[in-house]
Amino acid sequence: MAHDAESADAALPFHVQENRRYWDEMAHEWVGGGERAWARDEPDWGIWGVPEHELDLLPADMRGLDAVELGCGTGYVSAWMARRGARVTGIDNSAEQLATARRLAAEHGIDLTLVHGDAEATPFADASFDFAISEYGAAIWCDPERWLPEAHRILRPGGRLVFLGHHPWAQVCAPLDGSPVVQRMERPYFELGRLDWTEATIEPGGVEFNLTVSDWFALFRRVGFAVEDYREPRPDPGDDAEDRFFVTRGWARRFPSEQVWKLRKL
Template sequence: MSEDLPEHVAENRRYWDGMAADWVDRGEKAWAQQPQWGEWQIPNAELPLLPDDMTGLRAIELGCGTGYLSAWMRRLGASVYAIDNSEGQLSTARRLAEVHGLPDIEWVHGDAEHVPQPDQCFDFAISEYGAAIWCEPNAWLSEAHRLLRHGGELVFLGNHPLAMVCSPMDGSLPVTDRLERSYFDLGRLDWRDAVDEPGGIEFNLPISAWLRLFDRIGFDVIDYREIQAPVAATGQRGAVTAEWAKRFPSEQVWRLMKRRLP
């Protein structure tokens, strides 16, 4: 592990490399299905994060994990560049790309806050969790802005700030019906000493802070969605129970556009 990496990048690399094997089965299932989003597997027809046709688009996935989202974009016609902080996760992605006959996705081991690609070389950028929660917001959003052409879109899905506010300070699971921490103090969430599932450093912000950050960097908001668990959902997904997520938003989706030149 490089000593030059920021603390959160190094910790998240250790964390995800250490549990990469636990995500193989979920990755294999996702590679074989149509696009479905988040912990509650909302179909793309109901939550349209990807266009129906991506022919001719150059797309980047920021924090690709096992690579299923990149596979979905490739099947829709995009040329795809996929970067992830975990070599263990990328090993699964590369293997599944061969299994599914998609050898031309470009898999890159690296930090989504520093992507080794030139300015304005992508039409579309996306993160489902990945950079959306594991990277420092100003850093990765500024990098996504640099990489996108003017008018290019960035879509990202991650934890809703309310779910973070209802997460106990000791890191125990699941989230509660109480306000456990300050909404206005959201930012860096260090789970290394968590009671349950210790490890990793996440980030989240109050919604007003997200909006100010987008504006300062140069993104306009096209859409914002707060995800509700389906009526038929049961059990627990990650840190959230289905009953909680039917009453409160556990996940959020932002769709942004890089401002066009005047």
């Protein structure tokens, strides 16, 4: 059995294997945040906790909708959708993250279908879902050339895909050693694509992806998504030195640290 699991892992692309290793190892650090997010009824989003009423990522009424979260982690976005009436499936690459999601679903009495797998190649049938979402899951850890066609395949015609992750500006200004963003360009914007953090000095591990804005548009067109909205969440004023992950509040007040894409399957 263990041998089967190992050979299945070995068949995955390098970044999916590396991100599985990284997230299984990091999962214990995400338990507390997951518990707090599960306890909130009103969603807030991203590293700055921008409230749902400012961003409108979820339909207010999701009754009768089949929804999927791609890279669900501890599952709190899935819980928010289930509380709005959706039938929710969450898929995640990390068994450890899913263990937290399963425990919290049981504790909160919320019925979720939770699947261990790769959001770039899911086990779901064509046209299974009306709504797909990723908050820093597939949105940043999956190869857009692979996960966007997959999201398109499993959505029904007219279905919506919403995702939130790092803004290209933040990654252009992020030093390669993993230290916080600076007001200087550290890598070429036109060479974004794959961001490999396995050699970083600070908290090494993981492979992320991002694209230039024009490349995101080109990919959406090629895959068959129409863009309905694009948002750049901004934190409230506060302590400029406050550091969340690799961004400070002062930086994120001046420059966009996050982006939201809202798409519809054509």
